[in-house]
Structures are given as structure tokens and as C-alpha cells.
Amino acid sequence: MSTETIDxxxxxxxxxxxxxxxxNGKAQSEFNQTKKQAIRQFxxxxxxxxxxxxxxxxxxxxxxxxxxxxxxxxxxxPELADEIQIPGLDGNILYFVNGQYEAGLSSIVSPxxxxxxxxxxxxxxxxxxLVNKYFNTIAKxxxxxxxxxxxxxxxxxxxxxxxxxxxxxxxxxxxxVSDARRQNVAHQPRNLVIIEENAHVKVAETFQTLGEERSFxxxxxxxxxxxxxxxEFYKVQDESKNAYHIGxxxxxxxxxxxxxxxxxxxxxxxxxxxxxIEIDGEFxxxxxxxxxxxxxxxxxxxxxxxxxxxxxxxxNELYKGVLRDQSKGVFNGKIFVRxxxxxxxxxxxxxxxxxxxxxxxxxxxxxxxFADDVKCSHGTTTxxxxxxxxxxxxxxxxxxxxxxxxxxxxxxxxxxxxxxxDSIKEHMEALVSDKLAK
Amino acid sequence: xLKIKDLRASIGDKEILRGISLEVKPGEVHAIMGPNGxxxxxxxxxxxxxxxxxxxxxxxxxxxKDLLELAPEERAGSGIFLAFQYPVEIPGVTTVNFLKxxxxxxxxxxxxxxxxxxxFLKMVREKAKLVSMNDSLLxxxxxxxxxxGEKKRNxxxxxxxxxxxxxxxxxxxxxxxxxxxxxVSEGVNKLRSPERSTIVVTHYQRxxxxxxxxYVHVLYNGRIVKSGPKELALELEEKGYxxxxxxxxxxxx
Numbered sequence: 001m002s003t004e005t006i007d008x009x010x011x012x013x014x015x016x017x018x019x020x021x022x023x024n025g026k027a028q029s030e031f032n033q034t035k036k037q038a039i040r041q042f043x044x045x046x047x048x049x050x051x052x053x054x055x056x057x058x059x060x061x062x063x064x065x066x067x068x069x070x071x072x073x074x075x076x077x078p079e080l081a082d083e084i085q086i087p088g089l090d091g092n093i094l095y096f097v098n099g100q101y102e103a104g105l106s107s108i109v110s111p112x113x114x115x116x117x118x119x120x121x122x123x124x125x126x127x128x129x130l131v132n133k134y135f136n137t138i139a140k141x142x143x144x145x146x147x148x149x150x151x152x153x154x155x156x157x158x159x160x161x162x163x164x165x166x167x168x169x170x171x172x173x174x175x176x177v178s179d180a181r182r183q184n185v186a187h188q189p190r191n192l193v194i195i196e197e198n199a200h201v202k203v204a205e206t207f208q209t210l211g212e213e214r215s216f217x218x219x220x221x222x223x224x225x226x227x228x229x230x231x232e233f234y235k236v237q238d239e240s241k242n243a244y245h246i247g248x249x250x251x252x253x254x255x256x257x258x259x260x261x262x263x264x265x266x267x268x269x270x271x272x273x274x275x276x277i278e279i280d281g282e283f284x285x286x287x288x289x290x291x292x293x294x295x296x297x298x299x300x301x302x303x304x305x306x307x308x309x310x311x312x313x314x315x316n317e318l319y320k321g322v323l324r325d326q327s328k329g330v331f332n333g334k335i336f337v338r339x340x341x342x343x344x345x346x347x348x349x350x351x352x353x354x355x356x357x358x359x360x361x362x363x364x365x366x367x368x369x370f371a372d373d374v375k376c377s378h379g380t381t382t383x384x385x386x387x388x389x390x391x392x393x394x395x396x397x398x399x400x401x402x403x404x405x406x407x408x409x410x411x412x413x414x415x416x417x418x419x420x421x422d423s424i425k426e427h428m429e430a431l432v433s434d435k436l437a438k
Numbered sequence: 439x440l441k442i443k444d445l446r447a448s449i450g451d452k453e454i455l456r457g458i459s460l461e462v463k464p465g466e467v468h469a470i471m472g473p474n475g476x477x478x479x480x481x482x483x484x485x486x487x488x489x490x491x492x493x494x495x496x497x498x499x500x501x502x503k504d505l506l507e508l509a510p511e512e513r514a515g516s517g518i519f520l521a522f523q524y525p526v527e528i529p530g531v532t533t534v535n536f537l538k539x540x541x542x543x544x545x546x547x548x549x550x551x552x553x554x555x556x557x558f559l560k561m562v563r564e565k566a567k568l569v570s571m572n573d574s575l576l577x578x579x580x581x582x583x584x585x586x587g588e589k590k591r592n593x594x595x596x597x598x599x600x601x602x603x604x605x606x607x608x609x610x611x612x613x614x615x616x617x618x619x620x621x622v623s624e625g626v627n628k629l630r631s632p633e634r635s636t637i638v639v640t641h642y643q644r645x646x647x648x649x650x651x652x653y654v655h656v657l658y659n660g661r662i663v664k665s666g667p668k669e670l671a672l673e674l675e676e677k678g679y680x681x682x683x684x685x686x687x688x689x690x691x
Binding site for chain 1: 486487488489509510511513514515519520522525526528529530531536537539540541543544547579596600
């Protein structure tokens with residue numbers, strides 16, 4: 001273990017202890033007890049070493065080798081927020097800059113009769129019963145160091161509660177900005193999304209960086225989708241080449257619920273996205289779409305899990321990547337079908353185009369099936385652009401570079417069209433198209 | 439317009455075109471016939487610039503330009519169009535977007551202003567009528583899930599939109615039922631003009647009932663072994679290719 005590793009770990013534990021001393025009488029609340037337990041779990045686990053099975057292709061030594069200022073001050077004005085915001089975005093827009101919720105930059109338009117949206121820290125007090133019931137009940141602090149670390153510092157982030165039968169007509173867009181113009185910065189947002197029976201909501205997380213210093217985001221979102229509820233969840237990433245991102249989205253689905261997600265990573269230095277769905281109900285539909293288009297020395301790792309625990313549900317997954325230059329991609333897709341989960345339909349596909357000798361893609365589908373009456377399929381492909389298609393386009397007068405861009409974009413469009421918030425979809429299409437033109 | 443002189447081309451170690459010479463003047467329709475494996479499709483591909491083939495000898499001049507020096511997109515810009523024997527399915531690219539890019543890239547190549555969306559759509563709708571193509575196909579991904587007939591019709595539609603000086607139809611009749619064949623042929627005939635030339639590559643004479651050629655050439659073993667007026671096609675239909683093979687093989691031995 002390198003000395004840097006010990007440094008960041010020790011630093012964080014020391015910070016936690018100092019922070020705990022300031023909790024006054026609140027240290028005994030259930031919320032704070034959970035955090036104390038999490039720091040002990042983090043201490044025991046430590047940052048994942050290179051030989052860790054789940055981190056085999058994604059070495060975090062550079063991430064943890066740097067020093068960061070956590071939740072630091074920033075200089076994001078409303079004008080700047082406007083400038084960097086996705087064009088045409090409306091709905092509930094919440095800004096978190098360097099971890100801090102910025103009410104002045106945010107606008108919550110949905111009435112409280114539809115949805116409760118609060119900073120998590122406030123909700124831990126005003127919605128104590130709900131927070132205690134759900135917080136950290138599906139996140140894996142005992143197994144995942146970054147999740148444990150996030151939980152220990154879970155003050156920043158959002159609490160979203162959609163009551164039974166409510167339809168939130170406007171999307172809820174959580175905009176995370178790292179202001180790394182002056183120094184290395186880090187933040188650990190923690191979100192708790194509770195969607196009660198037969199409720200509907202669309203949530204998106206967007207990630208951006210300002211400046212060229214390093215940034216480290218360690219985000220965890222827990223999403224509870226109750227019976228007959230419907231949720232769409234989008235994660236779109238446009239961070240700097242010096243941005244490190246570890247994100248975990250942990251989902252629980254109950255009977256007849258619907259969870260539909262797309263994760264699109266355009267820019268960012270080192271990205272690890274975990275999307276774990278526990279299908280703990282019957283007749284559920286879970287969709288996972290993903291896209292990554294790294295170039296330069298970007299590293300993008302997606303780990304997904306569809307955990308079928310009850311019978312009769314469907315999971316459907318499509319991840320696609322276009323890799324150029326010296327970039328690296330990782331896809332690890334797990335499907336668990338537990339003994340009780342008869343009549344499960346689980347599909348997984350990961351398709352990649354690798355356009356340079358220096359780029360590489362590691363794919364690992366992992367199916368563990370303990371039920372006997374199930375339909376499961378998986379497939380991964382890694383190849384180049386179709387020469388015949390390229391010739392066809394060129395024979396119609398389209399120059400080679402443009403023909404390649406058209407084909408790459410078409411390949412990506414499959415996933416991009418799955419984003420069902422138009423402004424975000426169009427913005428991501430433009431980002432991908434511009435990037436592929438380079 | 440097109441002057442091919444002693445053209446030789448190989449794929450790997452195998453020489454497929456073994457000295458082809460052919461001249462096509464503006465407004466003419468030339469049919470290239472011949473048994474399977476004679477090099478017909480290779481000739482079409484080499485003209486369009488397919489990179490799988492290596493040109494090992496000879497020259498191709500097109501309106502004064504050395505065609506062999508041009509990339510496929512530059513050949514298209516100069517007015518060459520190949521209707522593919524097997525049109526490619528391209529998921530995710532709609533026919534209409536693809537064509538708009540193609541039209542404007544060709545205009546750019548020729549120093550013309552791009553068409554705006556309204557001008558383009560008007561033109562495309564007119565041309566779609568020409569080959570009785572349903573507008574809804576335009577919005578679908580290029581050739582994706584199209585039947586064989588729809589794909590071939592789409593080739594002729596693209597040809598109508600791009601208005602090439604030299605169209606090369608590579609076995610456009612293969613796999614077409616008689617109705618589709620008639621629609622496709624009518625499309626081609628409507629585009630005939632004193633400036634535009636066509637090379638029709640086909641194995642069968644049937645297509646030539648609809649697209650009547652000025653000249654018929656028979657390709658065998660990578661060479662043009664016989665040329666004649668349109669009646670030659672009828673003779674071939676009646677007698678097959680064996681008599682030509684015999685004639686050539688006898689001379690050779």
C-alpha cells in the first residue's frame with residue numbers, strides 16, 4: 001500500500017472525528033449512528049486495491065493519490081450557472097456546487113402536494129421517520145468502500161419523496177458542478193429518492209466541472225420504487241479530463257414497478273458508474289441503457305447488476321461504447337436470478353466500436369442463475385466500423401471523416417434516444433456529435 | 439465522358455479484370471453482360487472506387503479527370519453513381535438525413551451553395567414520386583428492414599436525387615419481382631437525358647426489355663469478348679453464354 005493511500009484515508013477519518021465532535025447532542029440520532037458505523041466500515045475496507053476483483057480494470061491509485069478540499073467554497077454566480085446549464089432545460093432544477101446545495105441557483109417548481117424536495121440534511125430532521133426507514137438500507141456500506149465513505153459524510157445531497165399516487169409532472173434535475181478553477185476539490189453527494197405506491201417521477205443527475213484542477217465526485221443515490229410506481233432516472237456526465245467520478249445508484253423495485261434508466265458518459269477523466277437494481281417484486285420492468293464515448297486517455301467503467309429476487313420480472317440492458325485514442329472502457333454486467341425468481345426474463349447486451357490500436361475495452365458479462373425456468377441472454381461485441389457501410393456513404397459523396405462521424409453517431413443514437421427528457425436528450429446528442437467530429 | 443483503357447484489377451493475388459477497354463459517350467446506355475464470375479461487379483466496384491480491389495494497370499478517364507486518383511466521395515462529387523447490388527443497411531441514419539448530407543457534400547464539392555431544408559424536402563418529395571416511393575420510408579433508417587425490392591428502389595431514388603452524369607447499375611434486377619423491376623426501370627428511363635449516361639450490369643436480358651441499351655458488351659474472364667447492338671442481348675438470352683465461352687476458349691487454345 002502506498003503512503004498516499006494511507007494519507008487520504010487517514011485524513012478523511014480524522015475529518016470525520018472532528019466533524020462528529022461538532023454534532024453536539026445530535027450524535028445519538030439514528031442518522032448519525034449510521035454515519036458512525038459507515039466510517040468504521042470504510043476504515044476496515046480501505047480503498048480498493050488493484051487486485052480487488054470488482055476493481056481489476058479500474059485502478060484508483062491516482063484518484064486517491066491526490067489531495068482535495070472537500071465541500072470547498074466556490075464562485076459560481078447565477079449568471080455562470082445559466083451559462084453552463086443545459087439549453088431549454090425546465091422543471092425542478094437543483095444546483096449542488098462543490099457539494100453544497102445552492103438554493104439561490106435552484107428553482108423548485110413542482111408543488112409540495114406532488115413531491116417533497118429537500119436537502120438531505122434538513123430531511124434528516126424534518127422527515128426523520130422516512131429517512132430512518134429508508135436511508136442506507138440498500139446501499140452496500142459493508143462491501144463498498146466508496147459507498148461507506150459517502151455514507152459517513154452524507155450531509156450533502158437531496159431527499160425526494162413522492163407520495164402514494166402522485167404524478168410529478170416536471171422532471172427533477174440535479175445539477176452537480178465541481179468548481180475546480182482554483183484548487184483540487186471533492187464532494188460526496190448523497191441522494192435518497194422514495195417513490196411511493198403508484199407514483200410517477202423522472203429524475204436526472206448531471207455532472208459538470210469548471211476549471212482544470214482535479215475534482216473528485218463520490219456520489220451515492222438510493223432509489224426506492226414502490227409497488228406500481230414508475231421511475232425514470234438519467235445520469236449524464238460532462239466533466240473535465242481531470243475529473244474522477246465514482247457513482248453508485250442503488251435501486252429497489254417492488255411489485256409491478258417500472259424503472260427506466262440511461263447513463264451517458266461523454267467527458268470525464270476516470271469514471272466508475274455502479275448501477276445496481278434489486279428487483280424485489282413480481283412483474284417489474286427494469287431498463288438500463290448506457291453510452292460512453294471516451295477519447296484521449298479517458299477511463300470509463302460501468303458496473304451494472306440486475307438482481308432478480310422474485311418471479312416474473314423483466315430486465316433489459318443495452319450498453320454501447322465508441323472508444324478512440326488511448327482510452328479505456330470497462331463493462332461488467334451482472335445478472336442474478338435467485339432461486340425464487342422463476343419466469344424471469346433477463347437480457348443484456350454490450351456493443352463496442354474500438355477505433356484505434358491504443359484504445360481498449362474490457363467486457364465481462366456475469367450471469368448467476370439459480371432458478372430453472374428463466375430466459376436469459378447476454379452478448380458482447382467489440383469491433384470496428386463496418387467498411388461496407390463506410391464505402392456506401394462515401395460512394396454517395398460523403399467524405400470519409402463525415403461518413404465515420406455519421407456511423408459512430410448512429411451507433412450511439414440507439415442509446416441517446418432513450419433519454420425521455422427532450423432538452424437533455426438534445427444536449428447529449430449535440431455533445432456526442434461534436435465530440436465524434438473531433 | 440468515360441474512357442477505360444486496358445484496365446487490370448486484382449483482389450489479393452487473383453487478377454479479375456484482365457485488360458478492359460470501354461468508351462461511353464454522353465447520353466449512351468451500355469449494358470455489360472456475362473456469366474457469373476466474369477468480373478462485371480468488379481468493374482462496377484472499381485469505377486466507384488471500392489478499396490478492396492487493387493488496380494494493377496490501365497487507366498480510367500472521366501470527363502478529363504484521372505478517376506483512379508479520386509477517392510470514392512470525389513468520384514461521387516464528379517458525377518459517378520453506383521447502384522449497389524447489395525445495398526447496405528445502416529441503422530440509426532435516416533434516409534432523409536443521409537441524402538441531405540450527400541446532396542450538400544456533392545454541392546460543396548462542386549462549389550455550390552447547400553440546399554436549405556425546404557428546397558431539399560421539395561426536391562426529395564418529387565423524386566420519391568418518380569420511383570413510387572412512400573414518404574414514410576424516408577424517415578426510416580437507411581435500408582433497415584427494407585425488402586429487396588425496397589432497397590433497389592431506394593438506390594434508384596438516391597440516383598434521382600443525386601442526378602449523376604454516369605450511373606452504374608450493378609445487377610439492379612437481381613431479386614426483383616416483375617412489378618418492382620418495371621418501377622425501377624421506369625425510374626431509370628425518366629432520368630435519361632442527352633448528358634447522362636448509364637452502365638447497366640446484368641446477367642439477364644430481361645432488364646434490357648425495359649432499359650433499352652445502345653450497346654451490349656459481354657464480359658468473360660475479365661475481358662470484353664464481344665460487343666454489339668441491343669440485339670446481342672436477345673441472342674445471349676436465347677443461346678446462353680456457352681457459345682461465347684467456347685468461341686473465346688477456342689481462340690485461346
